[in-house]
Each structure stands twice: as structure tokens, then as C-alpha cells.
Amino acid sequence: MRVVVKLYGTLGQTFPGYQPSRGIEVNLPEEATVRDLLAHLGLPERAIVIVGGRVLPADAGLQNNAPVSIFQPIGGG
Amino acid sequence: MKLIRVNMTDKTIHTEDVPPEYAGLGGRGLSSVIINTEVPPRCDPLGPENKLIFAAGLLSGTTMPNTSRLSIGAKSPLTGGIKESNVGGMIAVAMGRLGIQAIIVEGQAPEGELYLLKIDGNGNASLIPAQEYKGMRTYPLVEKLLATYGKDYAVVCIGPAGEYKMPIASVQASDVDDRPCRAAGRGGMGAVMGAKGLKAILVDRRGKDGNPVADPEAFREAVKNLVQMIKSDPMNAEVMPNLGTAALVAPVNSMGGFPSYNARKGVLDGWENICGERMAEIIKERGGNPTHRGCDQCIIFCSNVYVDKDGKYVTSALEYETIWAMGGMTGITDLDVIARLDNLCDDIGVDTMSAGVAIAVAMDSGYRNFGDAAAAIEMMEEIGKGTEFGRILGGGGVAVGKHFNNPRVPAVKGQTIAAYDPRALLGLGVTFATSPMGADHTAGNVVGAYLTGMLDPLKPEGQVETSRFLQIAIAAYDTLGLCFMASVALLNPEAFEAVSKLIGAKLGQTLGPDEFPFGLGLRVLKAEREFNRRVGFTKEDDRLPRFFYEEPLPPHNTVFVIRDEELDSVFDF
Numbered sequence: 001m002r003v004v005v006k007l008y009g010t011l012g013q014t015f016p017g018y019q020p021s022r023g024i025e026v027n028l029p030e031e032a033t034v035r036d037l038l039a040h041l042g043l044p045e046r047a048i049v050i051v052g053g054r055v056l057p058a059d060a061g062l063q064n065n066a067p068v069s070i071f072q073p074i075g076g077g
Numbered sequence: 078m079k080l081i082r083v084n085m086t087d088k089t090i091h092t093e094d095v096p097p098e099y100a101g102l103g104g105r106g107l108s109s110v111i112i113n114t115e116v117p118p119r120c121d122p123l124g125p126e127n128k129l130i131f132a133a134g135l136l137s138g139t140t141m142p143n144t145s146r147l148s149i150g151a152k153s154p155l156t157g158g159i160k161e162s163n164v165g166g167m168i169a170v171a172m173g174r175l176g177i178q179a180i181i182v183e184g185q186a187p188e189g190e191l192y193l194l195k196i197d198g199n200g201n202a203s204l205i206p207a208q209e210y211k212g213m214r215t216y217p218l219v220e221k222l223l224a225t226y227g228k229d230y231a232v233v234c235i236g237p238a239g240e241y242k243m244p245i246a247s248v249q250a251s252d253v254d255d256r257p258c259r260a261a262g263r264g265g266m267g268a269v270m271g272a273k274g275l276k277a278i279l280v281d282r283r284g285k286d287g288n289p290v291a292d293p294e295a296f297r298e299a300v301k302n303l304v305q306m307i308k309s310d311p312m313n314a315e316v317m318p319n320l321g322t323a324a325l326v327a328p329v330n331s332m333g334g335f336p337s338y339n340a341r342k343g344v345l346d347g348w349e350n351i352c353g354e355r356m357a358e359i360i361k362e363r364g365g366n367p368t369h370r371g372c373d374q375c376i377i378f379c380s381n382v383y384v385d386k387d388g389k390y391v392t393s394a395l396e397y398e399t400i401w402a403m404g405g406m407t408g409i410t411d412l413d414v415i416a417r418l419d420n421l422c423d424d425i426g427v428d429t430m431s432a433g434v435a436i437a438v439a440m441d442s443g444y445r446n447f448g449d450a451a452a453a454i455e456m457m458e459e460i461g462k463g464t465e466f467g468r469i470l471g472g473g474g475v476a477v478g479k480h481f482n483n484p485r486v487p488a489v490k491g492q493t494i495a496a497y498d499p500r501a502l503l504g505l506g507v508t509f510a511t512s513p514m515g516a517d518h519t520a521g522n523v524v525g526a527y528l529t530g531m532l533d534p535l536k537p538e539g540q541v542e543t544s545r546f547l548q549i550a551i552a553a554y555d556t557l558g559l560c561f562m563a564s565v566a567l568l569n570p571e572a573f574e575a576v577s578k579l580i581g582a583k584l585g586q587t588l589g590p591d592e593f594p595f596g597l598g599l600r601v602l603k604a605e606r607e608f609n610r611r612v613g614f615t616k617e618d619d620r621l622p623r624f625f626y627e628e629p630l631p632p633h634n635t636v637f638v639i640r641d642e643e644l645d646s647v648f649d650f
Binding site: 008009010012020021046048050053054055057069071072073074075076 | 310311312315316319320324325327328331332333349352353354355501522524525527528529530533534535561562565566568632633
């Protein structure tokens with residue numbers, strides 16, 4: 001499956017040439033989970049993944065073509 | 078440590094040792110306990126019976142970093158209940174180093190009189206007539222004060238809004254660069270200061286070692302341990318120094334909980350233009366500073382300096398809550414406009430959140446269109462000039478809603494909400510409803526539980542417990558003078574134990590396992606709840622406005638579903 005990932009906080013800085021307006025296109029196996037996506041990108045498992053307005057747990061599955069947003073954990077503001 | 082009592086009626090000043098009943102308290106705890114003990118609950122908040130407390134944190138002025146918070150408390154003209162609003166900058170550390178735990182301003186100067194309170198390097202306080210500063214905005218005021226009295230002073234002051242006694246008037250504090258850009262915004266503490274006839278307080282920053290530590294060796298060890306914990310927290314290590322609190326714009330919009338267009342939608346169209354990532358880019362491109370210290374003894378650097386296209390200073394720090402109130406709520410998606418509105422708020426001396434929501438309620442009532450930047454600036458200028466409509470705006474969102482007969486005002490106990498919609502982020506609704514302060518986010522900001530994956534924001538389960546835990550812990554940390562960023566890194570049992578050792582070393586006692594944060598936090602909350610009860614607040618005041626229960630919020634199209642009995646169980650102690 002293919003997902004488009006947008007990175008927030010300082011996560012984009014770890015991917016040279018990252019453009020916030022475009023994000024990153026990632027190809028994953030059909031059954032891939034949030035954990036698989038983070039591992040594929042080399043991001044820590046504590047990263048927060050939001051799809052369709054919901055924060056997804058690590059074992060949640062991903063949908064083909066779904067826009068995925070990834071954040072660093074934030075304790076408040 | 079000393080208390081300085083300043084009587085504005087007869088201009089007398091008394092210095093006393095902190096009495097036993099207030100011992101071991103600082104910041105919010107001291108302010109709230111003094112108010113509950115000494116202020117008649119049914120007094121006029123803008124009259125002589127009210128007291129205005131400026132309390133340095135228990136640890137302000139020690140070597141513990143990030144303890145530069147000053148708690149400002151009184152009976153609030155906005156909520157009618159107890160209020161503590163805390164601010165960073167330089168002054169709390171300056172007070173602590175002079176051995177001053179709190180300044181208590183009592184009585185009232187005759188109408189038309191205005192004073193400065195100056196505390197010199199020996200801790201001696203004096204009142205100085207300040208007619209020449211009447212009506213001045215805070216930036217020129219602080220510049221003139223420091224030119225007159227020397228650069229070694231930390232300042233808190235009010236702008237024209239405080240002199241007009243507007244219920245959303247702030248007290249502004251000078252930062253590391255001597256700019257009055259840090260605000261004790263909430264609850265109209267600036268109006269109380271204006272009513273007392275006090276324009277500014279100056280405290281000499283050259284004090285040394287005034288805040289005594291009973292066991293310096295153990296204190297040093299505990300500080301070392303806690304510094305490690307604060308610095309290794311991912312939020313404080315990575316996000317805050319690069320984006321500041323504006324980092325929350327993206328995730329809160331992504332969760333559908335960013336109250337937009339006066340809380341008609343949970344996602345702002347064009348939020349990408351005003352998010353923290355974009356803000357940091359703009360600041361860097363223009364030669365501003367995205368990693369600014371802001372407050373004395375800070376090791377996190379969540380502040381920033383926002384500059385215009387020519388690299389000229391506009392404001393510091395541009396924060397999440399301001400971006401939301403002046404951007405999300407008003408539908409303005411231009412950071413340059415939002416930064417200018419932030420500067421106007423600081424200069425005029427009003428809370429950015431309350432002012433932004435007041436403007437948004439006016440827009441929602443058809444006074445102007447959402448997204449109209451010129452109208453927002455014009456409304457801010459009306460507040461600054463004290464025009465008739467400016468005074469309505471200066472009364473906050475509830476006053477504006479009454480003026481236009483618009484019931485869609487997101488407020489609890491008269492105070493409008495912060496940047497989290499209770500319909501999509503249920504736990505924030507619990508905190509807004511039940512905090513003794515009115516709708517206040519710092520009192521127990523559950524967003525951290527969502528953005529660390531601990532809690533689902535849309536499921537009722539766990540919201541009450543999390544809000545309760547946070548409200549108790551934060552009440553305790555607010556008492557120490559520790560800033561919010563450091564506090565959220567220290568919300569686990571290991572950190573609580575380390576902080577207990579720190580307090581024990583400071584006071585020369587051994588704290589029991591239940592004393593911090595629970596014993597201390599509960600003591601503070603009980604005093605605050607008791608004051609509010611004596612004012613006449615009941616559980617019916619611990620509710621959100623009706624539209625949060627009835628009007629679904631897109632995109633999740635949910636309403637606030639925490640039951641009244643569950644809200645009543647938050648402080649069932």
C-alpha cells in the first residue's frame with residue numbers, strides 16, 4: 001500500500017529535502033501497521049500518528065492512500 | 078523569607094517574616110491561601126477590601142532552574158471567584174534572591190492617584206507617585222522606567238486596560254531582554270492592580286542568596302537529578318526549543334479539536350499557514366530568534382522573538398494560545414497579523430486569549446466577518462483607547478455575548494476557554510468546567526495525555542481521573558514557581574520523589590510519600606474551592622455552556638458527553 005506521510009515538529013529535519021507541503025510517499029506491505037510505518041521511517045515508537053483525526057495505537061492498521069501525520073510526543077502547552 | 082504588605086489607602090508599608098500559617102508555601106499556594114484567609118469573599122474585586130498578591134514560587138531565587146514563575150492572585154473581576162495567574166520573566170527570581178516571598182497590596186489609592194512600588198537591592202520598598210506614567214502602554218512604560226531607575230530592575234506593570242479596570246486586563250512582566258512581553262493574562266489581575274492605583278512594581282535584580290536552603294548539599298543533588306529529567310524529556314529537548322508552544326497548532330488541528338470561528342469548527346481552514354513549523358521557518362528566514370530564553374534561569378528555551386519582513390522586532394513570544402485566539406477563533410491565517418495583535422495585547426495590557434475570543438464572539442455576532450484582519454486590529458485599538466465598544470470588548474467574551482445577545486460564548490465562570498474544544502478533547506472540558514479558576518488550560522492540560530498516546534480524546538473513560546490528577550499536580554507545581562514546561566516533564570512517581578527531596582532539602586524536613594504533589598496540591602485546591610463556595614459558587618458553576626452539549630463540532634461531529642455527576646466527582650474530597 002501507499003501512504004503519504006507528513007512530518008511535524010522537528011521530525012522533517014531528519015529527512016534531507018523534506019518539503020512540508022508535499023510530505024513523503026511511503027510504500028508498505030498491505031497489512032502494515034503504525035509500528036511498521038514508524039520502523040520503516042526509522043522513527044521512535046513513541047511518535048504520535050494521527051489519521052482521520054484519530055490518534056492511532058502502534059498495532060493499528062493503515063489504509064491505502066490515507067494521509068498520515070506524525071508528531072513528536074508533547075506533554076502540554 | 079518575608080512578606081511585604083503595602084497599604085494603598087494610607088501608603089504604609091510593613092515587612093514581616095512569613096507567619097507559620099503560610100510557611101512552606103509560595104506561588105499559587107501562598108496566594109490562594111492568603112486570599113481564602115484574608116479577603117472577604119463577597120467583596121468588590123475592584124474595591125479596597127480585595128487584596129492583590131504577588132507571590133514568588135517557593136523555589137524562586139534558588140539554584141533550581143525554571144522556577145521563575147510569579148503567581149498573581151486576587152478575587153477576580155472577571156470570574157467573581159478566586160484567581161491565580163502566573164507569569165515568567167525576571168521578577169520572581171529577583172524577589173526570591175531578596176528574600177521576599179510575596180508582596181501583598183491592600184486598600185485602595187484615591188481615584189485618580191497612581192503609584193510605582195520600588196524595591197531596592199536591600200529589600201526596602203517605597204511608593205513613588207506615578208502621574209507622569211498615566212495611560213502609558215507597557216513597552217514605552219518599561220523603557221522609561223528602566224531609563225529612570227536603571228537597568229537592574231525587573232518590572233511588572235499594567236497598560237491602559239488595567240487603568241480602565243477592564244476585566245480582561247493583564248499584568249505584564251519584563252523578560253530577559255527587558256521587554257514587558259510576558260503576561261499574567263487571565264482573570265483581570267491588571268484591573269485589580271489598576272483599581273489599587275498601582276501602575277508598576279520594580280524589584281532590584283541584584284539580590285543574592287536571599288531564599289535560604291536548609292540542606293545545600295542535598296538540594297544540589299536533587300537539582301542535578303531534576304535537571305537531567307527536564308532536559309531528557311523529548312518535548313523539552315526537541316520540540317520546545319525549536320517551535321515553542323506553537324508546536325501544538327498542527328496536532329490539535331489534526332485531532333479536530335482546534336476551536337475555530339468562535340468554536341464552530343474543530344479544524345481551521347489554512348492552519349498550515351500559522352502552525353509552529355511555519356512560524357519557526359518565518360522567524361529563521363527573517364533573522365529573528367526561534368530559540369529564545371524568555372525567563373530567568375530557564376533551561377528549555379520555549380520562547381521566541383518574532384520579527385517582520387525587515388527583521389524588526391514585532392513580539393515575543395508568539396505562543397500557541399495566542400495563535401489560536403487571534404487566529405483560529407477569528408479565522409485570521411496570517412502570522413504577521415497575529416504577531417501584531419499579540420504585541421498590541423501586551424502593550425495595551427490585556428490577556429491575548431480573552432481578547433481574541435472577545436473579538437471572535439463579536440465576529441460571530443455579525444459585527445464583522447471572520448478573517449477580517451483590519452477589523453481585529455481596529456477592535457484592539459478600541460480596547461487601547463477605552464472607547465465605549467472597547468470597554469465592552471475589554472469585559473471579555475461574556476460581556477460581548479451579552480451586548481450582542483449571542484449565547485455562543487465558550488466560557489466557564491465568566492472566563493473564556495483556551496485553545497482546546499471540549500467536544501473533541503473531552504478531558505480539557507473536564508478541566509475547563511471544574512477548575513476553580515474558570516476555563517483554564519494550564520490548571521490541568523489533558524492534551525499531553527492525548528499526544529503521548531495515553532488517552533483517547535473522544536472516549537469518556539479516564540478523562541475525569543486524568544484531569545483530577547493533573548489539576549492536583551499542577552496546583553502543587555504552581556506553588557513551587559516551576560514553569561509549566563518543566564512541570565509536565567515531572568509528572569511521574571520518580572519525579573515526584575525527586576521533587577519531594579528537593580523541597581525537603583529546602584525546608585529542612587523529610588516529606589512523607591503523600592505530601593508531594595497530592596497533599597500540597599489538595600491543600601491549594603481546597604482553599605480555592607472553599608473561597609469560591611463562600612462567594613456563592615455551586616456545582617452548577619462547574620458546567621460548560623449549553624452549546625458544547627448541543628451543537629456537534631465538525632469534523633468528528635461530537636458533543637461534550639461527560640455527565641454532570643462525573644464532573645462533580647472531580648473534586649469529591
